[in-house]
Amino acid sequence: MELSTIKDAFDRVTKKQKLSCSKTQEAIDQIRQEIESVLDTLQSANNTDHELDYKTVLNELKASFLLIAPLSQMEGTQKELNVALTKYGKLLEKHFNPDISKAYRNIDIDRHTLNQIIANHFYHQGLFEIGDHFMSVVGEPESAAIMKFPFVEMYQILEAMQNQNLEPALNWASTNGDKLAQSGSDIVLKLHSMQFVKVLQNGSREEALHYARMHLSPFATSHMTDIQKLMGCLLWTGKLDRSPYHALLSPSNWDKLAEELKRQFCNLLGQSYNSPLSVTVAAGVQVLPPLLKFMNVMAGKKNEWQSMNQLPVPVELDREFQFHSIFVCPVSKEQATEDNPPMLMSCGHVLCKQSILKMSKNSTKVFKCPYCPFDIDAAQCKQLYF
Amino acid sequence: MDLDPRQYENLAVNDNDIHNIVLSYLIHNCYKESVESFIACTGAKQPTDYLEDMDKRKRIFHFALEGNALKAIELTEQLAKDILENNKDLQFDLLSLHFVELVCSRKCTEALEFAQTKLGPFGKEPKYMEKLEDFMALLAYKEPEKSPMFHLLSLEYRQQVADSLNRAILAHLNLPSYTAMERLIQQATVVRQCLSQEAGKDGPPFSLKDFLKS
Structure with a gap:
């Protein structure tokens, strides 16, 4: 959610409040000075037995108060503060509308699936006790163990990494080396590089060299630059922190490596890096404001939307939430849907199903591809899955 | 190889100059025996030290x-x-x-x-x-x-x-x-390339290898 407008409004309120406070203080100080001045005059008159016209003194004090005009001084800034506060309140109401029912519709969700999604989120986050407790409460303790098991291993590895122990991670990497290589990951090299630096940091040059020959040389052709830098570190044994390679010792490298490992681990499990629940919530938070705005403006369209297959307004989501390609048919200029999927024609070009049915008169005749001179038989078109 | 329009073949080259060029090349590359043989054969002046x-x-x-x-x-x-x-x-x-x-x-x-x-x-x-x-x-x-x-x-x-x-x-x-030999070859190559450009020939650029074969 875009909170900068709220922050700006809040900053304006605090600014006005400070201004009002300082103006009030200023007026009080002026009044105090005038009173103190009069008291001094009265005091000195008492001490010297001078005759003093108290009425004149008090009239002068009254005149100076009128000149200072504390009320009108404070009134202006107080007014500005009240305006800013009112605006801020309205802005909060507008942005944090508690009634979101306009922007969603009730859909029958399979309770079992929903429970699985919630439990998966807990296990994904490493909150195993909460996950187990939740699964036993909803009466599905038997599926908990299956869901939990791979994440337990992952968090054991991550916990060891927090203590700068890479053994479990390296064991996992060597077991899954082929799969990781197939997916184009270089996590194995990153783990070995980190271990190499760790060995070197402990001051054993020969051990580090032996480690490099054992574990780094296989990557030399594909990751030459990395290997050169790591081998360059050997020149600075015992003083790596004062070397050109001191960045390799940065604690943030461990965090990055742990994040990368989690990403690759989830990838091998066929899971996303973030739990489906957290992705849904994050995407929902982005989508909700424009939908609420639309439903407020188009209050009467609520029933229409209930029967729609898609959102009533185009909603922009960040790239991180874009998981699938979108196909727009070049003939109908419409986006493909489940009912109207993209179809691959025998010539290699793609149109959506309805366009093909239209052009082939419901699959009764051969038609020409709009992009090339091929004759297309609708029966030979294959559905594409993005 | 085409003859150069400047008719450089009419220029007389002193044998001593050629001997000195060859000798400096041999000395530069420390070909001691060759230097001694060359001096003996040509009677070239022996450099000091x-x-x-x-x-x-x-x-x-x-x-x-x-x-x-x-x-x-x-x-x-x-x-x-x-x-x-x-x-x-x-x-x-x-x-x-x-x-x-x-x-x-x-x-x-x-x-x-x-x-x-x-x-x-x-x-x-x-x-x-x-x-x-x-x-x-x-x-x-x-x-x-x-x-x-x-x-x-x-x-x-x-x-x-x-x-x-x-x-x-x-x-x-x-x-x-x-060595003078290297410098002369470099200079000759550059000069020939410049002359060839000046003459506006469309053929291949001057090649030392081809020139030495001709």
């Missing part, structure tokens, strides 16, 4: 070429102490030759020790960092000859370093770093 310096240079050159860089350094310093002090690049190249020799002899611990003490200080200057990383990467391989940096183990690389050292010594002895 050339033999003593040439002997020293020849030994240094050959030590560098064989990869015995420490001996080459020792003899160079005997000949002229400040040559290497004033030429950090050359000093680095010679030390790295010795490092390569240790790696090739599979003396890895020794190579590592040598690199840390002798090559390490160069790492403070960014221009040596990349080279240093290349050399250090050799250690990652049980068979460095099969590594992507195998060129550092080649005779060509040693030849390159030996040539640089030879030129530095010649410059120190107030002798030309490049």
Whole structure:
């Protein structure tokens, strides 16, 4: 959610409040000075037995108060503060509308699936006790163990990494080396590089060299630059922190490596890096404001939307939430849907199903591809899955 | 080969000049026996002190070429102490030759020790960092000859370093770093290319190889 407008409004309120406070203080100080001045005059008159016209003194004090005009001084800034506060309140109401029912519709969700999604989120986050407790409460303790098991291993590895122990991670990497290589990951090299630096940091040059020959040389052709830098570190044994390679010792490298490992681990499990629940919530938070705005403006369209297959307004989501390609048919200029999927024609070009049915008169005749001179038989078109 | 319009074949060339050019080339490259034979055959004038310096240079050159860089350094310093002090690049190249020799002899611990003490200080200057990383990467391989940096183990690389050292010594002895022969060939090539462009010929550019064949 875009909170900068709220922050700006809040900053304006605090600014006005400070201004009002300082103006009030200023007026009080002026009044105090005038009173103190009069008291001094009265005091000195008492001490010297001078005759003093108290009425004149008090009239002068009254005149100076009128000149200072504390009320009108404070009134202006107080007014500005009240305006800013009112605006801020309205802005909060507008942005944090508690009634979101306009922007969603009730859909029958399979309770079992929903429970699985919630439990998966807990296990994904490493909150195993909460996950187990939740699964036993909803009466599905038997599926908990299956869901939990791979994440337990992952968090054991991550916990060891927090203590700068890479053994479990390296064991996992060597077991899954082929799969990781197939997916184009270089996590194995990153783990070995980190271990190499760790060995070197402990001051054993020969051990580090032996480690490099054992574990780094296989990557030399594909990751030459990395290997050169790591081998360059050997020149600075015992003083790596004062070397050109001191960045390799940065604690943030461990965090990055742990994040990368989690990403690759989830990838091998066929899971996303973030739990489906957290992705849904994050995407929902982005989508909700424009939908609420639309439903407020188009209050009467609520029933229409209930029967729609898609959102009533185009909603922009960040790239991180874009998981699938979108196909727009070049003939109908419409986006493909489940009912109207993209179809691959025998010539290699793609149109959506309805366009093909239209052009082939419901699959009764051969038609020409709009992009090339091929004759297309609708029966030979294959559905594409993005 | 087309004749040049400037009719250079009418120019008379003094035999002595040619002899001196050839002789300077032989001396430059320390071909001692060839120098002696050439002087005997042509009666060319014998340069002063050339033999003593040439002997020293020849030994240094050959030590560098064989990869015995420490001996080459020792003899160079005997000949002229400040040559290497004033030429950090050359000093680095010679030390790295010795490092390569240790790696090739599979003396890895020794190579590592040598690199840390002798090559390490160069790492403070960014221009040596990349080279240093290349050399250090050799250690990652049980068979460095099969590594992507195998060129550092080649005779060509040693030849390159030996040539640089030879030129530095010649410059120190107030002798030309490049032979007259090399300079003349370079100049002739440039002149021919310019003339060919000037004449506006569409044919291939001047080639020294083709010219020597004709």
